[in-house]
Amino acid sequence: MSDPPPIDVIAGVIRDSRGRILLARRTEGRDLAGRWEFPGGKREPGESPEAALIRELREELGIEVEVGAALITVPQAYPQKRLRLDVRHVSAWRGTARGLESQALAWVPPARLSSYPMPPADLPVVAALQQPDTCLVTPEPGVDDATWLQQLELALAAGVRRVQLRAPSLPSERWRPLASAAAQRCKVAGAEVLVNGDAALAASLGAGLHLQAAQLTALEQRPVAKEVTLSASCHDLAELRRAEALGCDFAVVGAIKPTPTHPGAAGIGWQGFAELREQVSLPLYAIGGLTRADLPEARRHGAQGIAAIRGLWPQDQTAPL
Template structure:
């Protein structure tokens, strides 16, 4: 039987998140984890979250949202973690059960020994809530880069460079210029293209289309790159997870002008598929900035888009 667990990621004003150390005589004893506990029969996730964090830390949750759902099978048990990001609470957290606590910056979390089930949460914390995809065509490179600068000035920190139809040298130059611009703003750019070009321009990652995902057996080919994949159904999501991608994009959630005849997932379908995998998933297809909270409610990392997120100047 799967053990259902409510997990809270408390994030303070300094951007640090709270870890608690498991008791030495418990399952995964001695490791550091995000606080939480079992959901009791008949209890809603948010109720369990409130109860567990009050019992463990002496705090009352005030502001929270879903972050990621994680399923993991250990040798002796299977757990399902409903994980919530908590940025507002009442009280000062302390170890009510005598457990040591530590506030840790997200970029240092990999230095702390943690249960395997908690590790997908680190990926979700590392990723922003918006993933902007460039338009597929470019007739005016100067205008393209001006639009990209506006995107980055708005606070976007994750971009997919996806441009087709240009001669090879023009594509290489535009991709290199776009990557330099992303570096200027501290943003990460994933290339929807070849590994060779990604290496040449210094891209931060690769975004795999359906064909490249199908040919990928393991992410060992891309050890130092952020790796993402485009998915449209549960089989592709599961393939992406098995290959070890850092995140996926699932579409189309809503109708789009570019694919008017595509089978639409809808928000309920999207949410159902998200719970079948333990990687962060962005919602794509008909997205606008106003849909961000709606995407979180369905288990998304956030929203991805072209038309809805790219400036029209």
């Protein structure tokens, strides 16, 4: 028996003059009652997403809106249904927002969105509003560490704000001081740092930890404190569910496209990514042959953004992941 088609739902990110974002609380008698969500509702057959959002926000809140840019579309499976949550920025609105369907409303500073319990489909939306849309995975340094650090600085200057430090073939005596220098440059640029696979090095640098897929199965509990960012590389649903159970803050999923490092291996493609995406609520970066140009497509399939080596590393002379 095939899965039912997803229900198309449209929601808006509505901001007030202070930059706060409007959330609505699901009323009693509905699925996931009491949880907070971005306002919106079902799209009717033949209705455009923009028309649906205008109608829903008029009916639910009594406001007239102008629909802005797309933020993210999240496919999400629930026990009894499947949703496709299409979230748009509201570029302008008029009127006074009121809960016309007896729903409670809250104006929330963006940094506090994560403190509100939400349905699974809304959690990646919060991440899309709060967290970087790219994650640089560093390539193996060549013979010149200074040049590698200069390239990292160029990537940071180009806007990279989340960096996974990775150099599996480098001896520890060379990698540890180089990673320390890289972490310092990231700190100056305001970028978050995670260390691939090495919990001790991550702790010594005050950095987050990125788990390799093989490490997931060996862990019984989250290996770092809650305030330390934890991520993981995942390739299938079992690994994703394990990452979610361990309390990972996000995961990197792929490969989306074939890459030179895996010649002849087909990528999972965007459809394969979306099928994994709808089974978990973790923020997910897509990886594998991607560049910044792939960001809109990534967001249309529920990705937080893209992770890449070659696609985010300037003057790259190394092999990509």
